[in-house]
Amino acid sequence: MSTGDTGNEVGSWAERALRRRWRAPVMFTVLGLGALVLFGLLAPGGERSTFGISTAGDIVEIDPVGVPSRQAAILLALLCLAVAGYALLLTARAEPVPLWLSVLFGSAFVLSFLTWAVAGETISLTGALQGSLALSVPLIFGALCGMLGERTGVINIAIEGQLLAGAFLSGVVASLLGNLWVGLIAAPVAGLLVAYLLAVFSIRYLVNQIIVGVVLNVLVLGLTNFLYGRLLSPQAQTWNSPGRFPRWKLPVLGDIPVVGPVLFDQTVIVYCMYVAVLVVHVALFHTRWGLRVRAVGEHPEAADTAGIAVNVVRFRNVLIGGAVAGFGGAYFTLGAIGVFSREMTAGAGFIALAAMILGRWKPMGAVFAALLFGFANNLQSVLGIIGSPIPSEFMLMAPYVLTIFAVAGLVGRIRPPAANGQPYIKS
Amino acid sequence: MKLELRGITKRFGTLVANDDIRLTVEPGEVHCLLGENGAGKSTLMNVLYGLSAADAGEIVVDDEPVSFSGPADAMAAGIGMVHQHFMLVPVFTVAENVMLGAEQTRGAGLLDVEATRARIREISEQYGFDVDPDAVVEHLPVGVQQRVEIIKALVRDAHVLILDEPTAVLTPQETDELMGIMRQLTANGTSIVFITHKLREVKAIADRITVMRLGRVVGQAQPESTESELASLMVGRPVSLVVDAGTSEPGEVVLAVRGLTVVDDRDQLVVDDVSFDVRAGEVLVVAGVQGNGQTELTEALLGLGGRASGSVRLAGTELLGRPVRDVLRAGVGFVPEDRRTDGLVGQFTVAENLVLDLYDRSPFARGPMLRHSRIRSNAAERVGEFDIRAGSIDTLASTLSGGNQQKVVLARELSRPLKLLVATQPTRGLDVGSIEFVHRRIIAERDNRTPVLIVSTELDEAGALADRILVMYRGSVVGIVPGDTERDVLGLMTAGYAPEQAFEQAARHPTRTGHPEHGGGDEGEP
Numbered sequence: 001m002s003t004g005d006t007g008n009e010v011g012s013w014a015e016r017a018l019r020r021r022w023r024a025p026v027m028f029t030v031l032g033l034g035a036l037v038l039f040g041l042l043a044p045g046g047e048r049s050t051f052g053i054s055t056a057g058d059i060v061e062i063d064p065v066g067v068p069s070r071q072a073a074i075l076l077a078l079l080c081l082a083v084a085g086y087a088l089l090l091t092a093r094a095e096p097v098p099l100w101l102s103v104l105f106g107s108a109f110v111l112s113f114l115t116w117a118v119a120g121e122t123i124s125l126t127g128a129l130q131g132s133l134a135l136s137v138p139l140i141f142g143a144l145c146g147m148l149g150e151r152t153g154v155i156n157i158a159i160e161g162q163l164l165a166g167a168f169l170s171g172v173v174a175s176l177l178g179n180l181w182v183g184l185i186a187a188p189v190a191g192l193l194v195a196y197l198l199a200v201f202s203i204r205y206l207v208n209q210i211i212v213g214v215v216l217n218v219l220v221l222g223l224t225n226f227l228y229g230r231l232l233s234p235q236a237q238t239w240n241s242p243g244r245f246p247r248w249k250l251p252v253l254g255d256i257p258v259v260g261p262v263l264f265d266q267t268v269i270v271y272c273m274y275v276a277v278l279v280v281h282v283a284l285f286h287t288r289w290g291l292r293v294r295a296v297g298e299h300p301e302a303a304d305t306a307g308i309a310v311n312v313v314r315f316r317n318v319l320i321g322g323a324v325a326g327f328g329g330a331y332f333t334l335g336a337i338g339v340f341s342r343e344m345t346a347g348a349g350f351i352a353l354a355a356m357i358l359g360r361w362k363p364m365g366a367v368f369a370a371l372l373f374g375f376a377n378n379l380q381s382v383l384g385i386i387g388s389p390i391p392s393e394f395m396l397m398a399p400y401v402l403t404i405f406a407v408a409g410l411v412g413r414i415r416p417p418a419a420n421g422q423p424y425i426k427s
Numbered sequence: 428m429k430l431e432l433r434g435i436t437k438r439f440g441t442l443v444a445n446d447d448i449r450l451t452v453e454p455g456e457v458h459c460l461l462g463e464n465g466a467g468k469s470t471l472m473n474v475l476y477g478l479s480a481a482d483a484g485e486i487v488v489d490d491e492p493v494s495f496s497g498p499a500d501a502m503a504a505g506i507g508m509v510h511q512h513f514m515l516v517p518v519f520t521v522a523e524n525v526m527l528g529a530e531q532t533r534g535a536g537l538l539d540v541e542a543t544r545a546r547i548r549e550i551s552e553q554y555g556f557d558v559d560p561d562a563v564v565e566h567l568p569v570g571v572q573q574r575v576e577i578i579k580a581l582v583r584d585a586h587v588l589i590l591d592e593p594t595a596v597l598t599p600q601e602t603d604e605l606m607g608i609m610r611q612l613t614a615n616g617t618s619i620v621f622i623t624h625k626l627r628e629v630k631a632i633a634d635r636i637t638v639m640r641l642g643r644v645v646g647q648a649q650p651e652s653t654e655s656e657l658a659s660l661m662v663g664r665p666v667s668l669v670v671d672a673g674t675s676e677p678g679e680v681v682l683a684v685r686g687l688t689v690v691d692d693r694d695q696l697v698v699d700d701v702s703f704d705v706r707a708g709e710v711l712v713v714a715g716v717q718g719n720g721q722t723e724l725t726e727a728l729l730g731l732g733g734r735a736s737g738s739v740r741l742a743g744t745e746l747l748g749r750p751v752r753d754v755l756r757a758g759v760g761f762v763p764e765d766r767r768t769d770g771l772v773g774q775f776t777v778a779e780n781l782v783l784d785l786y787d788r789s790p791f792a793r794g795p796m797l798r799h800s801r802i803r804s805n806a807a808e809r810v811g812e813f814d815i816r817a818g819s820i821d822t823l824a825s826t827l828s829g830g831n832q833q834k835v836v837l838a839r840e841l842s843r844p845l846k847l848l849v850a851t852q853p854t855r856g857l858d859v860g861s862i863e864f865v866h867r868r869i870i871a872e873r874d875n876r877t878p879v880l881i882v883s884t885e886l887d888e889a890g891a892l893a894d895r896i897l898v899m900y901r902g903s904v905v906g907i908v909p910g911d912t913e914r915d916v917l918g919l920m921t922a923g924y925a926p927e928q929a930f931e932q933a934a935r936h937p938t939r940t941g942h943p944e945h946g947g948g949d950e951g952e953p
Contacts, residue, residue, distance in 0.1 A: 018690035018734045287536040295516050295527050302514035305478070306528030306579075307499025418517070 141328020142352025157213025160349025166329020191326015507580025830861030
């Protein structure tokens with residue numbers, strides 16, 4: 001029908017010049033140079049960094065790996081600079097910087113930093129990964145919760161409150177009844193209640209979603225602090241001694257070196273998380289339910305004219321999300337610590353939102369983003385223990401700096417669901 | 428399937444959008460619903476499609492009264508609708524869009540995409556659609572997106588298909604193809620309700636015509652009626668369809684655009700190496716189907732968004748890369764495409780809107796303070812001069828009719844000395860009377876020796892106003908031709924044919940909608 005196609009494939013000089021995006025390659029270059037100078041050239045020579053691979057009791061024992069710190073850090077920094085150079089070249093040719101290149105850069109940079117930070121010391125890789133996963137579990141539950149809401153167009157800032165409510169109620173119920181399993185059932189109920197408030201105010205009464213979310217966070221925080229001060233703290237024996245789920249080591253899988261102890265020697269909550277990630281992934285992308293959910297989040301009018309009740313879908317998903325986050329909250333009390341403590345979620349709900357964005361609203365992506373955040377957070381405590389050369393305050397900042405980079409879109413373009421945050425009002 | 432509307436009435440507050448509408452659609456006919464913007468056509472169709480509930484009246488399908496509480500009910504009754512703004516999820520594939528709401532599953536809620544693909548291929552083959560079920564909708568041309576909408580309705584076994592202004596986004600040739608599809612559908616027994624305000628199309632395709640005005644059915648007409656008969660019925664008084672623009676003597680080049688290239692925020696090339704001149708006392712119309720870079724071109728001229736390179740010189744001064752304020756101060760008047768969001772502040776009064784770009788200068792400001800007396804006297808003057816029908820100068824702009832809103836925008840832009848007037852879709856959505864007024868003011872500005880750049884997707888408007896017409900296709904200039912170029916040639920150029928090819932093609936295959944039978948004599952085909 002139309003034959004006069006005038007657009008040529010290669011593109012004119014002007015077009016290519018306009019398409020270049022220098023942010024990532026320039027950032028790579030600066031960071032790479034920083035790594036070379038700080039971790040390599042300025043570091044004292046003659047020390048070795050040692051990484052332990054396997055833990056005692058594995059079927060296959062692997063010897064720890066030791067490398068000369070300064071030389072290894074310099075080599076890795078040069079790899080960073082090589083990646084930066086390639087990225088500059090790609091950008092000059094107006095080609096996009098692929099994701100694998102960013103991942104390669106990130107890995108090389110982190111390894112360079114690690115060899116410098118553990119110079120003269122030993123850290124256990126398995127231990128570091130176990131710690132990372134432990135810190136990621138609530139992030140993953142929170143990110144799934146956020147995703148369930150935002151895929152339908154409802155922003156859930158109250159993840160933090162839902163996690164905290166789940167942690168609180170599961171702890172209290174498990175203590176009072178002396179049964180961890182009942183506590184685990186109570187957790188999603190707590191998240192659901194918070195989510196119900198969010199859904200009613202933002203979907204039915206069209207109150208700004210962000211404002212409702214912030215208010216709910218403050219509400220849960222105040223309520224749990226109050227009850228903690230009045231009941232949980234003074235009468236800890238009755239109200240706040242739920243205990244913890246035992247770790248169950250899966251046969252065969254649990255014996256694989258590194259992977260086994262990290263992934264398959266965990267509590268029931270972590271196993272539930274694996275299932276939840278898989279279920280949400282399949283449901284979102286391969287079922288009728290998921291198709292409708294995504295349509296509602298992208299183009300609610302189109303969903304409406306196809307006979308889908310937009311606000312019903314939204315309401316339901318916010319509730320499901322709340323239950324997921326509440327369940328994840330139980331990990332703090334019943335999975336990790338064994339008691340409830342004041343403000344114990346400590347911002348995990350907000351980092352979970354960042355993990356969801358960095359993971360581009362996909363369950364698998366969110367898992368990797370959450371693991372990345374968990375890794376950064378865990379590194380800070382590991383390095384604190386071995387006495388690294390950098391102040392612990394800076395290490396504490398690392399996960400949040402990473403979050404800002406992630407949310408600012410350093411790693412490729414991020415495209416949220418088109419109707420995200422917009423209430424649907426039927427004319 | 429026979430469809431009847433009996434006494435449908437729909438009110439919004441005090442406004443009666445549909446007043447006792449009666450309409451019968453016989454099986455296998457194309458029933459045209461003709462009326463100006465705001466006549467109540469879309470409201471009526473939304474009632475019919477279950478999107479809003481009528482205050483009175485009933486819908487009767489095959490002599491059985493039915494009631495719809497939502498689009499799902501309407502679809503179940505065999506009614507399908509193709510909306511003016513497509514109801515397609517841009518990031519979904521064709522198959523996902525088609526199955527949405529009517530999904531086939533393989534148990535446990537798992538989608539059976541293959542079944543939908545097969546159904547799409549089947550329909551595609553039957554009607555010659557050439558639609559790939561796995562293509563992502565946002566990458567498809569609008570003409571193909573429209574076919575996806577039609578497939579959506581057919582998959583749901585629609586016996587009555589409502590097409591709401593389906594040709595607004597199509598080239599004349601695509602319009603011809605759509606009409607071919609409509610004939611195939613009616614031959615298979617599907618009835619079509621065709622909503623439009625374009626008279627040529629009505630005459631080309633309709634079996635029966637119902638004309639609406641101000642929420643009422645004002646008459647039935649036969650396809651044999653002349654365009655001017657239909658127009659008078661639609662408007663309620665005799666109208667002249669074309670403003671006599673007269674001739675002009677273009678002077679020296681004032682605006683010189685060279686190699687203008689614009690990339691949007693999704694990295695898509697939207698304006699590709701565009702060069703042209705506009706002379707003093709000349710109207711250059713940029714024609715083309717919506718979404719071929721015209722909007723981005725004018726935004727780049729003004730310095731609004733997009734990354735642009737090239738050169739835009741106004742009387743020798745480079746404007747590209749300058750902030751919008753500098754461009755306005757350089758003497759550029761701008762009538763934006765969407766007056767509600769870009770042309771006016773709805774919650775400001777008429778008086779305030781009339782000084783939106785002058786408020787910080789004498790005589791409307793002294794230092795940091797506004798001089799309300801001057802703003803008010805200016806408003807009183809403009810309201811008189813431009814015949815703005817507002818309750819008072821303190822009326823909120825959002826409460827005005829479309830025509831009066833556009834007059835406010837024009838009054839503001841024309842109230843300072845201009846070196847260039849840029850107007851994008853200046854008459855979109857206006858009633859015939861306002862169109863006439865806007866056209867006269869634009870011609871008056873041209874006769875004032877101001878160079879004028881108009882963006883229009885309506886070839887009739889291009890023909891009426893232009894001294895020269897620049898046709899854009901996929902961001903590039905297809906060609907610049909004289910203002911009196913034949914409609915068929917322009918139509919082919921909007922589909923990307925170079926001018927020479929277009930002249931040749933048009934001579935061999937005239938389109939149906941391009942050459943209506945002349946009956947009245949006062950409508951102008953150049």
